[in-house]
Amino acid sequence: MEQRGRIVAENLVKVYNGQVRAVDGVSFEVNAGEVFGFLGPNGAGKTTTVSMLSAGLRPTSGRAVIDGLEVSQNPEEVKRRIGVIFQESTADGDLTGLENLEVAAGCYGISASEARSRARTLIEQMQLGDAADRYAKTYSGGMRRRLELAVGLVHRPRVIFLDEPTLGLDPQGRAGFWGFIQKLRKDIGMTVFVTTHYLDEADEMCDRIAIIDHGKIVATGSPNDLKDGLGGDVVTLKTHAGASEITTILQALPGVHAIQHSNDSYRAKVQSGETFVPLAVEAATRAGVGITGVTVKRPSLDEVFLEFTGREFREEEGPNATDRAVMMQRVRGQLQGRR
């Protein structure tokens, strides 16, 4: 098989300080020219995986092969062939956009005159021409991300890694940034490995995605295949408390694939939501179970995530997820104490 521009991960494991199993046996292959999305909530192990693939971090075990090169054996050569856009900003605020690019080019051994002309071209391509001679510390968030992208491309890599490149950008900025990526892919045929925790982004922009949770890949495929794999629509019914018999009632209806429930909400995967809802409401009413709400969803990656992890994606999002959970426990404890 043609190795140019390919990324192969075989059973990658990273254990931090002998205890935090951040990445737990991750395997996948990315073909040349593909946009591959690595989707997962905060703390899932995305950045750790990118670091191991991009010769920044030695895996505890497993191996990574990029462009036909084993990463741990040729870290320097791998660095020459890949571009990395880190999650955090790495531009030097005291240098202008152009100077940032020129220094980066120099670090790849590119001559000063060549560096200057590449920097100029890239900065125009990223639509930063007007700000080329401004200090990077004066750039807006979106401009900074574009500068980071330009810096990552200055040595014309075959493979580019983007770690949450659109984090913190407004929808317009995100769309603009993706415009550049799609264009690069079309013009140069570069392989793009991108991590994100925006489901819509992964859905729209990626040829294939892998969903990672707690350091393990739970699903891989094209967004459409993954959604189709759920087999139809998802109907969520909310009921009054303590109506567990409804599971059996719903299961008996035609076109139902599976029922899951948490608290008082029941998720039914069905062939078609439109035909299922009237039947379900009628059956429930006949059995004396009060329905308090119904939603029908065409499956999205949210449902895919829920399907493979048993959890809502949003619950996990944000650094405050744990704080919120702790607070909820306290509130619940107080309410119970009062009763």
Added chain:
Amino acid sequence: MLREFVALTRREYLKLARNPQAIFTSLLLPLLYLLLFGNGFTINAASFVNPEYGPFFTLQEALDFLFRGAPNYYSYFAGGMVGFVAVTASLFLGANVIFDKLFGIFKRTRGTPAPSAAVFGSRLIAGATQPILLSFFVLALALLFGHIPGLHGLDVTATVTPFGLVEVLLAIVLLSGLFATLFLTFGILLDVPQTYFAAVNLINLPVLLTSDALYPWGTMPTWLQNVSQYNPVSLAVNVLREVMFGSSAYPYSPGIYLLGLLGWTVGLVSIAIVLVRRALRPLE
């Protein structure tokens, strides 16, 4: 290797040029020291001279003992200040690495295949310029003060040859290079500002206080004199003072002190190369 080094060195100089406050404050401190400290603290060597009973029978004897041949405390002190400045101004080299780490800038450099020698060398060469220039600034200022009525200043009493000037230059370059290497290595090995500054203080004060940069030589206890003669700051300052005030109070010629200083520098740079290469190798 050369292109990487040139690009990174250019970056360092650009950063330096764009931070005029840092340059200004680094000039201000030695200026204050020279004006206030050196002028406020004086010892009159003549008061120790008594041609009949001693302790010193001639003024030269007193000056040799107290100030190692310098004509007054201020002149002695000015030579020491050069050493002091070479050490304290080198501290920024490591601090800059620490801040570049905090701002993610260092991560970018490490993501590129730029060799560790270029990363280290560019920062060392560009960074050491500051303490070297500052040392000469202090020397020039002290000389200038000597011509301003009412101020103490540096009085050069020996005839300074071009060879002597080269020795002074070498002493300043070696001393600045030594401490620039030391603090830069700290900056590369450590990640947190608190740890860095704790480490710097742990080195800085003992080194300066066990040197003869600031104390009058004759007032130091014998044990301190013994320790001090191996201190790299003392070695550099000895070269300066011997060239400026003559050799009467020194057992060795400036060349010997320079050799000692070179020994320190070579030793430390060798250790630094091993540590920095290990810290900057890919795939930590």
